[in-house]
Amino acid sequence: METATDGQREIRRALRDLLDRYARPTPAPEGYDPALWARMSGELGLARLARLALPELALACEETGRALAPSPLLATTVLAAPLVAALGTPAQRAELLPRIAAGELTCALAAPGGSLAHALGLTGDNTTGAWSGDGRAGGVQARPAPGGDGWLLYGEAAQVLDGHSAGLLLVAAHTGGFARSRTLLLLVRTRDAGPGLVRTRHAGLDPTRSPAAVQLRDVPAELLGEDPADPADITRALAAAGRTAAVLLAAEAAGAARGALDGALGHATARERHRLADLHVRVEAARTLTHCAAREPGPGPESGPLALAQALDALRDAAGEAVPPHDADRYGRRATADALLFGPAGRLRARAAERGLLGPTGEAAA
Structure with missing residues (x-):
């Protein structure tokens, strides 16, 4: 069972109160309410938690999942900020991380050519270049800018979470031609990108997520980290960020499952209860596994993808029970969208088995 500290209970209480009052669908072009994000990141410090304590951030994600609250938390704090912290130069970290922590700068990770889940090592081995285009056609190509001052990017990426509104893009691109292709992570400051950057927001399956298509036509960029960058460092950082992101996505899914279940219980007869x-047991098991994964030591909890698989299954089942029908549709869309972006659950478990994390019965190995 989950055991929360007084500080964690206070975070949960404050965030739940804030979301219950202010989390609503919004027509804002960002896809989320900037004022609510300012409160979440400023007053509650959520944008800083990724650098401090994973259990607290998991608890916060559980609450945002329960409310199905749209925010830059996933794209900025969960996916992008850890990569800046792990790979950035001292100057880049000093410039960018305080702005992210203050909620002033939002970010998006653009992984072209394949799936975001593969790039993060959740559903496949990201040490191969296939997920980023493998140096062939497609994806994003990086070439040194004339005069050797920075890089130019050419190509496109689809399904970039918050890619239409982020102030900073982290773009995975390959360079060096086919024979010597390597994947790099580069920073695009969208305000200074010029007309070569075209970002188109898609409606998406889940209106609380904001996927976008990002096109780059000779867009200026700078390398994230030292030059020359070690591709092995990049794939390791992506995999570590993926395992951590899996925990936080699991927390969101488990929170959403609990929200759907609470709604079903509120309308259920004694027989239906x-x-x-x-279902209640399965949802609580997913929550427990998620919080256990969040307390694992070391970078990138190994059991994160397994927690995510269980939470996605719990959310899918709970969405089928949600009432009224509008709620069932909302939770169902979140379950399907997350499975498409970061799963499906069966592939997460298969990847865990490939890495020796499952026992012969399919349960987590001791």
């Missing part, structure tokens, strides 16, 4: 008891 008895039927929902098994």
Whole structure:
């Protein structure tokens, strides 16, 4: 069972109160309410938690999942900030991380050519170049800018979370031609990118997520980290960020599952409550596994993808029970969208088995 400290309970209480009051669908061009994000990142410090304590951030993600609250938390704090912290030069970290922590700068990770889940090492080995285009056609190509001052990017990436509104893009690009291709991470400051950067927001399956297509036509960029960058460092950092992101996505999914279940229980008859008891056990098991993964030591919790697989399954099942029908649609869309972006659950488990993290029965190895 989850055991929370007084500080964690206070974070949960404050965030739940804030989301219950202000988390609503918004027509804002960002896809989220900037004022709510300012409160979440400033007053509650959520944008800083990724650098401090994973259990607290998991708890916060559980609450944003329960409310299905749209925010830059996933794209900025969960996916991008850890990569800047792990790979950035001292100057880059000093410039960017305080702005991210203050909620002033939002970010997006653009992984072209394949799936974001593969780039993060969740559903495949990201040490191969296939997910980023493998040096062939497609993806994003990087070449040194004339005079050797920075880089120019050419190509496109689809399904970039918050890519239409982020102030900073972290773009995975390959360079060196086919024979010597290597994947780099480069920074694009969208305000200074010029007309070569075209970003188009898509409606998406889940209106609380904001995927975008990002096109780059000789867009100026700078390398994230030292030059020359070690491709092995980049893939290791992406995989570590992926395992951490899996924990936080699992927390969001488990929170959403609990929200759907609470709605179903609120409308259920005594007989229906008895039927929902098994679902309640599965949702609580997903929450427990997620919080256990969040407390694992070391960079990138190894059991994060397994927690995500269980939470996605719990959310899918809970969404099928949610009432009224509008709620069932909302939770169902979140379950399907997350499975497409970061799963599916079966592939997460298969990858865990490839890495020796599952026992012969399919349960997590001791």
